[in-house]
Amino acid sequence: MTTLVRTSEGTRIVDVTGEIDLSSSSALRRLLFETLQGAERLAINLAGAKYIDSSGIATLIEVQKEAQRAQKEMVLFALSTPARDVFALTHVTKVFRILETEAEALKP
Amino acid sequence: MNVSRSNEPRPLDVVPSFELRIVMASDPRFLSVVRHAIAALAEVLGSSEAESRATVLAIDEALTNVIRHAYHGEDNRPIKLACTARGLRLDLRITDQGEAPDMTRICAHDPAAPEPGGRGTHVIRDVMDVVSYERTREGNRLTLRKEFSRHA
Numbered sequence: 001m002t003t004l005v006r007t008s009e010g011t012r013i014v015d016v017t018g019e020i021d022l023s024s025s026s027a028l029r030r031l032l033f034e035t036l037q038g039a040e041r042l043a044i045n046l047a048g049a050k051y052i053d054s055s056g057i058a059t060l061i062e063v064q065k066e067a068q069r070a071q072k073e074m075v076l077f078a079l080s081t082p083a084r085d086v087f088a089l090t091h092v093t094k095v096f097r098i099l100e101t102e103a104e105a106l107k108p
Numbered sequence: 109m110n111v112s113r114s115n116e117p118r119p120l121d122v123v124p125s126f127e128l129r130i131v132m133a134s135d136p137r138f139l140s141v142v143r144h145a146i147a148a149l150a151e152v153l154g155s156s157e158a159e160s161r162a163t164v165l166a167i168d169e170a171l172t173n174v175i176r177h178a179y180h181g182e183d184n185r186p187i188k189l190a191c192t193a194r195g196l197r198l199d200l201r202i203t204d205q206g207e208a209p210d211m212t213r214i215c216a217h218d219p220a221a222p223e224p225g226g227r228g229t230h231v232i233r234d235v236m237d238v239v240s241y242e243r244t245r246e247g248n249r250l251t252l253r254k255e256f257s258r259h260a
Binding site: 019021022023051053054055057058059061062064065082085086089090091092094095 | 135136137139140143158161162165168169172175176219220222223224225227228230231234235
């Protein structure tokens with residue numbers, strides 16, 4: 001898994017590429033919590049997520065709960081087909097705000 | 109990589125079969141190796157991409173549960189995976205020597221609730237056709253079966 005953190009129009013964007021599983025989800029968790037600390041809005045780009053397991057889903061839920069606690073916004077966008085399948089299989093599609101494009105993700 | 113398949117019908121007496129045995133340490137870095145092997149096998153058997161992905165996820169969740177719950181994150185304990193493919197059927201046995209699974213925690217949580225944990229066993233149950241936990245002399249054994257649909 002590789003990640004890239006960037007800023008666009010006041011939103012911190014994290015591009016996640018590769019496989020998110022038990023070997024990488026704790027590193028992703030650390031990065032997302034750190035990034036959320038310095039941001040009002042966090043948008044996570046899953047276009048390059050070739051795989052995500054339930055530990056990755058759990059990580060995203062933990063970060064979202066922290067965002068809600070801190071009254072910040074977190075969105076997901078551009079889910080890859082494998083990620084979309086896993087979100088459906090794990091019944092979390094309605095747990096997150098999921099958008100199609102980065103342009104949509106930048107709109108408050 | 110896509111494998112091109114001949115349109116010619118396969119002779120009835122030829123049933124594809126394949127056996128794979130993996131003995132791995134409970135190190136999460138090896139999960140990717142297993143996933144890629146199972147995905148490649150599912151493709152050869154003729155499963156759809158979606159069915160293959162779901163099956164790979166279910167098997168990965170089962171191994172992840174062994175690492176997290178049977179071995180509590182220890183990365184040097186043995187996990188055995190025996191996988192037999194015949195026709196469109198995939199049979200798996202996952203054996204470990206860790207703590208026995210707490211059956212009261214299996215599928216105990218609502219997966220649609222916005223809480224972090226508890227989804228792995230739901231995925232395994234939803235995707236696989238047979239799921240059976242037992243304690244043997246060798247240790248904990250999880251038996252899984254998947255019957256792939258015939259994919260055009």
